[in-house]
Amino acid sequence: MTEEKFRRLAEQSGIDLIGFFSVEPLKECLPNLIKRHQAGLSTGLEGGEPEQRIDYRRVFPSAKTGIAIGVSNFQAIAAVVDDQLRGQFASVSWGEDYHQVLRRKMIELMETVNDENQRMRELPINYQVFVDNSPLVDRGSAYRAGLGFFGKNNCLINHQLGSFFFIGQILIDSEITYTQPQLVENGCGTCRRCLDACPNQALGEGYSLDPSKCISYLTQKKSLSPAEEARISIYLYGCDLCQLACPYNQDLKKTPEQAFWIDAETASPRLLDILALTNKSFKIRYRQTSSGWRGKKNLLRNAQLIIKNKIIHD
Numbered sequence: 221m222t223e224e225k226f227r228r229l230a231e232q233s234g235i236d237l238i239g240f241f242s243v244e245p246l247k248e249c250l251p252n253l254i255k256r257h258q259a260g261l262s263t264g265l266e267g268g269e270p271e272q273r274i275d276y277r278r279v280f281p282s283a284k285t286g287i288a289i290g291v292s293n294f295q296a297i298a299a300v301v302d303d304q305l306r307g308q309f310a311s312v313s314w315g316e317d318y319h320q321v322l323r324r325k326m327i328e329l330m331e332t333v334n335d336e337n338q339r340m341r342e343l344p345i346n347y348q349v350f351v352d353n354s355p356l357v358d359r360g361s362a363y364r365a366g367l368g369f370f371g372k373n374n375c376l377i378n379h380q381l382g383s384f385f386f387i388g389q390i391l392i393d394s395e396i397t398y399t400q401p402q403l404v405e406n407g408c409g410t411c412r413r414c415l416d417a418c419p420n421q422a423l424g425e426g427y428s429l430d431p432s433k434c435i436s437y438l439t440q441k442k443s444l445s446p447a448e449e450a451r452i453s454i455y456l457y458g459c460d461l462c463q464l465a466c467p468y469n470q471d472l473k474k475t476p477e478q479a480f481w482i483d484a485e486t487a488s489p490r491l492l493d494i495l496a497l498t499n500k501s502f503k504i505r506y507r508q509t510s511s512g513w514r515g516k517k518n519l520l521r522n523a524q525l526i527i528k529n530k531i532i533h534d
């Protein structure tokens with residue numbers, strides 16, 4: 221199986237970006253991971269200690285080659301203008317849960333690859349797919365595979381897709397001959413729009429992020445201090461502000477992946493409708509989205525905080 225064939229089959233599975241990488245430990249990311257961890261700025265969502273996270277063979281002992289994929293989730297959705305009190309779902313939770321969508325695409329890719337292998341009388345490739353569900357460092361692998369650069373907003377930025385894309389990884393037990401990926405040079409320069417756009421100054425110098433100030437994290441965190449409660453802003457889940465400010469995210473094309481398409485009402489629902497959700501209606505509306513995993517309690521709490529903060533500010 222050649223790199224070209226992988227690329228062609230990936231395109232057929234609706235994968236926008238694909239790159240290959242060596243599964244030697246991800247040492248280039250270790251200093252950043254240790255720095256953040258030692259500063260007490262881990263969230264608990266990282267899934268392991270820095271040294272464990274850079275070791276591909278710890279999660280798939282027979283790994284010989286790594287494949288990083290990117291799938292765009294960009295949509296420009298106009299704000300709903302009416303007299304209702306509304307909250308905002310960030311793009312990470314629009315449409316079907318990205319964990320499912322990317323998993324499906326990666327499995328489809330590997331099944332077609334193995335079908336071709338069988339036709340050529342070659343042995344099947346054993347593999348494992350990952351998307352935000354292991355200690356592996358998704359942005360680090362995608363960087364190594366040449367899919368983008370680390371922006372000051374912490375996101376991996378690609379010259380075609382900006383930062384609005386999800387990352388998946390496939391570890392396979394075969395050696396593939398591929399052209400050494402060209403690492404993408406940092407393109408932030410003197411820009412600091414994301415740092416200025418963050419309402420809570422969660423982003424700092426040196427690509428740092430303080431989760432206790434990050435709305436995206438706070439909407440997911442189970443219990444909040446009074447200071448954290450005041451930082452929720454208008455978000456019901458996630459936050460897009462530092463991405464929306466980025467020059468690399470202007471004039472992007474809408475994602476062709478229909479599983480992510482949603483309408484304006486769904487992206488910014490009426491808070492009264494959120495507060496009226498029953499267990500059953502929550503399951504029907506949100507269980508298949510990536511915001512569903514934190515449960516109804518968090519969602520209702522966030523809706524209440526948006527209302528409370530609005531009353532305080534008005």
Ligand code: B12
Binds near residue numbers: 263
């Ligand atoms: C924990 C986590 C969060 C936390 C902490 C975020 C953070 N910035 O660390 C919270 C809940 C806040 C969060 C929010 C979001 N997340 Co998140 N999150 C993760 C998770 C599970 C781990 C991230 C992590 O390890 N952080 C620790 C830091 C130190 O590592 P890092 O972010 O990878 O940063 C690297 C750079 O700093 C790098 N670095 C910096 N400079 C340099 C220079 C060189 C030369 C090198 C080599 C490295 C380097 O070193 C680090 C290691 O690679 C990953 C999935 C995964 N398993 O990887 C998703 C992931 C990072 N999240 C993702 C997304 C989409 C988001 C949100 C946009 C969702 C939203 N709309 O709300 C926001 C963005 C917030 C932000 N500005 O980062 C995507 C990123 C897509 C992309 N294009 O970048 C990921 C990869 C999930 C996925 N599989 O698609 N997330």
Ligand code: SF4
Binds near residue numbers: 419421433437459461
């Ligand atoms: S996701 Fe929102 S709160 Fe978090 S760093 Fe970006 S702008 Fe700030």
Ligand code: SF4
Binds near residue numbers: 414
């Ligand atoms: S807004 Fe500017 S500084 Fe921030 S990630 Fe984008 S280019 Fe880099």
